[in-house]
Amino acid sequence: MHIEIICTGDEVLTGKIVNTNFAYMSQKLEDAGLTVKWETTVGDDREDLLSAFLRAGERADAVIVNGGLGPTVDDLSQEVAAQAAGVELVLHEEWLERMRSFFTRRGRTMSENNVKQAMLPEGAEFVDNPVGTACGFAITIGKARFYFTPGVPRELRRMLENEILPRLLAVSGTQTVIRLKRFHSYGLGESHVDSLLKGVEALAPDGSVKLGFRAHYPQLETKLTVRGADEADIKAKLAPVEAEIHRRIGNYIMAEDDDTLEGVVLDHLSRAQGSLAVVETFTGGQIAARVAPLPGAEAVFRRGIVARHFDEIAAALGMTGAPAFDTEPPTAEFAEQVARAARVQTGATHALAVMVAIEDGEDRIDLGGTVCIAVATADDVASRRSRLAGGRDWVRLGAAEMGLDSLRRYLQDLPIREPNDFEKVDKL
Amino acid sequence: MHIEIICTGDEVLTGKIVNTNFAYMSQKLEDAGLTVKWETTVGDDREDLLSAFLRAGERADAVIVNGGLGPTVDDLSQEVAAQAAGVELVLHEEWLERMRSFFTRRGRTMSENNVKQAMLPEGAEFVDNPVGTACGFAITIGKARFYFTPGVPRELRRMLENEILPRLLAVSGTQTVIRLKRFHSYGLGESHVDSLLKGVEALAPDGSVKLGFRAHYPQLETKLTVRGADEADIKAKLAPVEAEIHRRIGNYIMAEDDDTLEGVVLDHLSRAQGSLAVVETFTGGQIAARVAPLPGAEAVFRRGIVARHFDEIAAALGMTGAPAFDTEPPTAEFAEQVARAARVQTGATHALAVMVAIEDGEDRIDLGGTVCIAVATADDVASRRSRLAGGRDWVRLGAAEMGLDSLRRYLQDLPIREPNDFEKVDKL
Known part of the structure; x- marks a missing residue:
């Protein structure tokens, strides 16, 4: 089945917003075993829309059009669809009624502009939008079945998954x-x-x-x-x-599936009624920021400590007799000391320390850093030392991921030190 | 001038990667007073590429093609461009030489695959790529001038800004x-x-x-x-x-322009030889993570403290005699106490405290939170109390922004409390 997607709207065409709707739709279809063959983006322009519809109608079996179903004058999808199909626009009474009660429920009065959203090409098949005022519809133009969808991502997602995909799978003959x-x-x-x-x-x-x-x-x-x-x-x-x-x-x-690394870590600690302290340097709070705001983290996330210098970390944790930390790359032993001290200070069951020494100089593709990670509990500690490279951002992202993943491995009784493709061993 | 953009590649067409290159190009042209009229995405498919080139060549004055200049068999842009223009591919000796020395400088040997990247349509105008092996070029197909650019964002940006834009502006007759x-x-x-x-x-x-x-x-x-x-x-x-x-x-x-809020804050503190402590709750380390990893922040960012409970904040800062913080929404006074305590404990010249109480329950669009922000110095403190809403993510993003912006306002001697469109005052 030849499927095309047409994205509409000046905001997308001028790059004012990045077209994530397209990637979402295409990926969703791909995941269902359907393939998009051609994508077109045009602005809120009658002539270009008509031309895009007619051309796609010549080539495709199915076309998904995204956007242009709103209440304002630059929303032209229904009107141009009717023109391309050679029919008139007619009022869809049921949708108008739905919209009125939509507004009433929210204590607002529907503007007369919105009536436009209930005007569908004659003979169009109604496609439900349970979460917005932009009514979806399907109509045949040329040899293709066209499905018109709203530009608001939340409304699009719901309509694509619940309404359009089942129709496409039915048409494509996929009985599976x-x-x-x-x-x-x-x-x-x-x-x-x-x-x-x-x-x-x-x-x-x-x-x-x-x-x-x-x-x-x-x-x-x-x-x-x-x-x-x-x-x-x-x-x-x-x-x-x-x-x-x-x-x-x-x-x-x-x-x-829909789980995340931070969610898995939080879940492990929650189930064990554990608690967590995180100590960071160059990652700057990014590790804490992935865990601390999650629902349920209020019972687990105990404390995060961030500093750019190792002696400041030592001061924050009351680590006395520590070496002059800033003179050398950190060691795994130092990370272990930090994790142990953080655990003792905060009373958390688990402490994660991610100590990074980023190289000096201008940012560049081969700029790297030494990353020392430790996880401590009351009677145990585990650590690893690595070198990451790829510039400041990659080292920062890599160190945060490796840190949080080391904690995940520890919680799952897996070795925290295993070969890693992103690790540069040459300079260690 | 009618300008079109053609994006190529299975990864973009299947939504495996979001097409940020298109938004970037379109925005860049828009900013230069040029407007993109039509965008097409096709996969690594000979027939579709040819069809896209020929159609755009009928309609447009200028076309930018992105992607398909790599060394692998599915990179088809040069080949199909030659076919569309009715010419042969010929070896661009100079580029081959440039590639060889590119690899030599990196201590690597050029693979024979890369020779393909030096094959340009006969008569094509060479367009330089100083940062990669994908050679750009321009050629006329139909009535349009086509500019072929690499898919790697860094290479595309450089080529668009330094090579393509000046050519387009010259052709468009814009003397300004x-x-x-x-x-x-x-x-x-x-x-x-x-x-x-x-x-x-x-x-x-x-x-x-x-x-x-x-x-x-x-x-x-x-x-x-x-x-x-x-x-x-x-x-x-x-x-x-x-x-x-x-x-x-x-x-x-x-x-x-290219400055950022966090950069402005860092710059102010750097110039005053100041230093910063940040105390956060529901923002989870996100404020620290915007400042701490910046170049130059190692001399300014002193310490970040994160906790989800106000009594844990109090414990971390050694605040004794504090009220039962978790029983009520925070007050501006509490934020002031926290900021003062953080400043004293860390010895920083400035301390920022952003205390958030997020509402309970399932995430929903009207879920809100109380945000109390304070900035303290040795002999001064300023604060504000607000309510933000829009769900967990919006409250978190809004609180981080309002917190960092309050610090910016303080450093610039502006009132930190001014009317804010995102603030909900009804429930305070």
């Missing part, structure tokens, strides 16, 4: 259920994981499992798209592949 | 110099600033100054696009408008 399974890992690069996972797809019959990746440094997302007759079939097909992935890269998997 | 002046503000919404600045454009002659906005919560960017004969002319035209903008919304302007 599709599920996306995701693994979030840190420490192995995309091509490395790709080679480590060679052949896992073959563990499921008939090519029903497809492997893919999405890298966003420092994390890597490994994705399995699974097709089956129903949920039970999917589960059965997924099980051997999932088990094999865990066998091959399990220690590196921090979280799955 | 164009400059973009930007003001970053916090506390006033876009429509409010728009109404406050009504008429400022008229202070410059001939419509040579154009006003625009870009909102990214919690900040607002106000932009002036200025056209003039030369730099002196631009300066003269800009001066009265700039002065008037400062007169009308000056206190709310945190930074200008």
Whole structure:
């Protein structure tokens, strides 16, 4: 099935806003086994919209149009859709009524402008928007079925997932259920994981499992798209592949599906009624900022301490007799002392120390830093020492990830020191 | 001039990466007074690329193509460009030589794959890429001049700004110099600033100054696009408008052009040989994380303290005789006590305390929080108390911004308490 997407609106065309709606839609379709072949962005311009609709209608089987369903004069999608389909706009009474009660429930009066949002091309199929006033619809232009969706991301997401995707899957003749399974890992690069996972797809019959990746440094997302007759079939097909992935890269998997590294760490500590202190230097509070604001963290996150100098860290923690910390790169032993002292001072069950010495000089692609990480509990401590490079931002992002992931590994009884593709060992 | 942009690559088309290159290019052109009329994204597919090139060549005067200049087999831009222009690919000896020395300087050997990157359509104009191996070029297809650019953002930016933009401006017949002046503000919404600045454009002659906005919560960017004969002319035209903008919304302007709020705060403290302690609750370390990792912050950022409970803050700062902090929303006085205590404990010249009590319950759009902010020095303290709403993330982002901006206002001798459009006063 040839699918196209048309994005509309001056704000997107002029780059005033980055077009995340497109990436979201395309990815969502991809995850469901559908592929977008062509994307067009045009502004709020009658002629360009018409031309884009007609051209897509010549080429595609299905087209998703995003935006232009609002109440203002520059929202032209319904009007141009009607023109392209050669029909008139007619009032959709039911939607007008829905909008009126939408406003009434919020204690507001509907503006007459909004009536425009209930005008649909004659013969259009109504597509529900339960969370906004922009009414979706479907209509045929040329040889393609067009689906019109709102520009507001929250409304688009709901409509795409609940209304458009099921229709597209029905039209595409895909009688199967599709599920996306995701693994979030840190420490192995995309091509490395790709080679480590060679052949896992073959563990499921008939090519029903497809492997893919999405890298966003420092994390890597490994994705399995699974097709089956129903949920039970999917589960059965997924099980051997999932088990094999865990066998091959399990220690590196921090979280799955919608879970996050910080969420997994918080969950572990919550379940154990634990508490956490975090001590940071060059990461500047970024590690604390990932955990502390989460719902439920108020019962776990005890204290965060940030300083740019090791002697200031020592002062904050009342560490006496410490060496002149700023003269040398930090050691794993120093990180251990810091973590122990933070645990004692705050009374937390766990303390994480991430001590970074960033190299001097202008920021550049090979600028690096030494990262020493320690996790301490009442009667134990574990640590690692690494060198990261790639410029100030990459060292900072990498150190925060490695720090939080070391804590995750500690909490899951995994070694906190394992080979890491982002680690530079040459200069240690 | 009718300008189009064609983005290429499976990673962009499938939504695996969000297309920030397009927004960047379009915005950059817009800022230079040029407008993109149409954007197309196609994958690494010979037929689609050819079709996209030929269609754009029929409609446009100028086309920027992004991506597909790499060394691998799925990088097809040069090849399809040659086909669309009806010419052969020929080796660009000079670029091959440049690539070889590029690799040699990095102690690596050039792979034979890279030779492909020196193959340009016959007759193409060479467009320099001083920071990568993807060679840019320009060629005419149909009635349009096509400019081919690399997909790597850093390489694209350099090439667009130094090579493509000057060529486009020359072709467009714009004999004028164009400059973009930007003001970053916090506390006033876009429509409010728009109404406050009504008429400022008229202070410059001939419509040579154009006003625009870009909102990214919690900040607002106000932009002036200025056209003039030369730099002196631009300066003269800009001066009265700039002065008037400062007169009308000056206190709310945190930074200008490429400066940032955190950079301005750091700069003020650096110049005064000052130092900073930051105490945070629900913002979780986010305020510290904006300042502490900056170049130069090692001499200014003294210490950050994060906790989710006010009594833990009190414990960390050795504040005795404090009330039962967690039973009530915080007061401005409590924030003042915290800031004073942090200053004394750390010996910093300035301490910022941002105490937030977030409401209980499920996250929702009207969830709010009480925010108490104080800035203390050795012999002074200033504070404000506000209510922010919009859900957990908005309260967190707003509190961090308001906190850091209060410090900026204090350092610039401005009132830290001024009307704020994001503040909800009804529930205080």
